[in-house]
Amino acid sequence: MFKSIQWKIIAIFLLLTISVMIVVGTFLLQNISTYYLEDFRTTMSEQVFSSRMINDLTVAAGREEPVAEMKSILDVFSLRMGIDSYRNYYILDGKNCRVLDRSDPQGGAFSTTPNIVTAMAGMTGDNIDRDTEYMDYAVPIMPDGQVEYIISVRDTKEEVYEVTRNIFVNILWAILFGLLISLVLGFVLSRTIIAPILTLQYRAEAMAEGDFNHRIEVQSRDEIGRLTMAFNTMAAQIETNMEDIAAEKNKVETVLLHMTDAIIAFESSTGRVIHENPACVNVLGDCADRTFDEIFDGQLRLDVNMSRVLNLEEGQSMEFDAEIEGKNYRVCFVPFNAENVFSSGVVVVFRDVTRQLKLERSRREFVANVSHELRTPLTTVKGYAETIIDMEEDEGRGDGPTAGFAKVIDNEADRMTRLVKDLLTLSQLDSEKQQLNCTSFDLMELTESVTQKLTMNARSHGHTLSFIPRSAPFSFFGDRDRIEQVITNIVSNAVKYTPDGGKIDVECGNDGQNALIPREDLPHIFERFYRVDKARSRQSGGTGLGLAIAREIAQRHGGDISIESHMPEGTQVSIVLPMYRENPEAERPIVV
Helix, strand or coil, X not given: CCCCHHHHHHHXXXXXXXXXXXXXXXXHHHHHHHHHHHHHHHHHHHHHCCHHHHHHHHHHHCCCXXXXXXXXXXXXXXXXXXXCCCEEEEEEECCCCCEXXXXXXXXXXXCCCHHXXXXXXXXXXXXXXXXXXXXXXXXXXXXXXXXXXXXXXXXXXXXXXXXXXXXXXXXXXXXXXXXXXXXXXXXXXXXXXXXXXXXXXXXXXXXXXCCCCCCCCCCCCCHHHHHHHHXXXXXXXXXXXXXXXXXXXXXXXXXXXXXXXXXEEEECCCCEEEEECHHHHHHHCCCCCCEXXXXXXXXXXXXXXXXXXXXXXXXXXXXXXXXXXXXXXXXXXXXXXXXXXXXXXXXXEEEECHHHHHHHHHHHHHHHHHHHHHHHHHHHHHHHHHHHHHHXXXXXXXXXXXXXXXXXXXXXXXXXXXXXXXXXXXXXXXXXXXXXXXXXXXXXXXXXXXXXXXXXXXXXXXXXXXXXXXXXXXXXXXXXXXXXXXXXXXXXXXXXXXXXXXXXXXXXXXXXXXXXXXXXXXXXXXXXXXXXXHHHHHHHCCCCCHHHHHHHHXXXXXXXXXXXXXXXXXXXXXXXXXXXXXXXXXXXXXXX
16 A cells, blocks of 8 residues: 555655654754743843842842841842742852852752852853753852852753643644644645546556557646646557557468468577467477477487577578478578567478479489480481581582581581580489599699680680689699589680670689689579570570589589679689598698
8 A cells, every 4th residue: 555656645745744843843942942041041140130239239248147138139039030949049158159048948959050160259150051950040249359158040940841841742733733634635635646647557457458449538737647648649559559560460370371381480598489380280290399409400300409590690591401201391490589689589481392302303304314315316417417518518519508508407416416415414413423533633734724725716706815823733632524614614605705805814723721713694694594695605606504514513512603793894703612632531621
């Protein structure tokens, strides 16, 4: 209950009231005490022991019965001195402070005070100590210039104490009444503040349960009113956002529900499954109580863990091939991160590529079979074409139409033969039946040799073909014939497709790990049968398979080929081949 703002406000009122009353009461009690003490001193010094009275007492002290004479004078001023049961006067011997007479014969014992000591020295003792239980005033009587008698007035402060007690009791009653009034006022005033806040609380709780239909009436223009208006605006905005989120959620759930690809999501901290669609249940079974490692390490035996996936850069993913119950799947791992880093996780997509792989395998088998079947008829066609050409030349009709037709047939047969040969090469690389005949050789020397072989061809086009070594000669372990085929293909393409009069630089070197041969259509340049300039490709006898074969060979050696082109500056083709030792057990990349 006391955690409520209302009771905190009431407590503030009560504490404020108590504090004010205590301060006022303390100040009042101190002032009353000071007033009584100062009033006693003023009364004694100005109204009682005036110079005239002191003179009368001095005269009386010189008579035959000085004590009786002085007592009669003091009795006359007893009312003015306030003599009563709490206040008395004493006539003392000025030499030894012996009591000679007093206003109350039945009074208690008398003791010497500092003021009396001061009076014995011939001065008026009017010092009042607030902490003592009495207050007194002492006047010396000196008839012959010597202190013969001392008149002392002593008050026990009982009256001061009585008045203070009454005031203190009144202050306590005032505090009680003040607390009661503060309680009532605090309750009433706090209700005016708490009521709108309680309304906001109830509406917030209703919003938490999904009720956004009601709005709070704004009843004032103060801070509470502005808070209410802000709350209504926030509620409307949240309702709109929730509707958008719900619609988006329904769309996503509908898409996931009807997707043929299996999708499963994992939470990063525990590796537990946070979502799986029906397609995933069909592929992996129910994974609700399983973890990332249990599925991919235990069940699928994939070399992947969640930390590797989470450390991928934005936009990157990891892919693995897996076989599940006789079907082939391409498994794609993608990290996701919400604004809150603790909400990160991994989404895994299983794409069934069984049919795709079968079609690809069928396509490759078809290309291989057709290529094999075409070799014999092409050989026959070429043989008959060459025979016709020879017959026409023997008969002296080498320039006749028949010989011309035969030459066209022969040229096309040659082009078809090159195409079939390239298709067979690709089929062998695709099927991985062709083994690489790896040996050690000087890659620098091989690159220079290929460049020299193509120099004459380059000059026929007006090109400047240069070989530039970028490091000392080095040994490379690989299939020399295939690597020569790659280099020849790239350099010959540069010769074919560079406009006449161009400049072609062939660079070769190593940087310690890879062997590197640097030099609108780039994304498709390695696609089979793709040609940028189809007319020029036919004119130069190209099949559209050279770069595809070159890349396959480079990849079979663990490398790759990349192309950068900037119009009209030129094109750079880079062949990157990892260098290995001849001993396979001691393979160590030496990037060149």
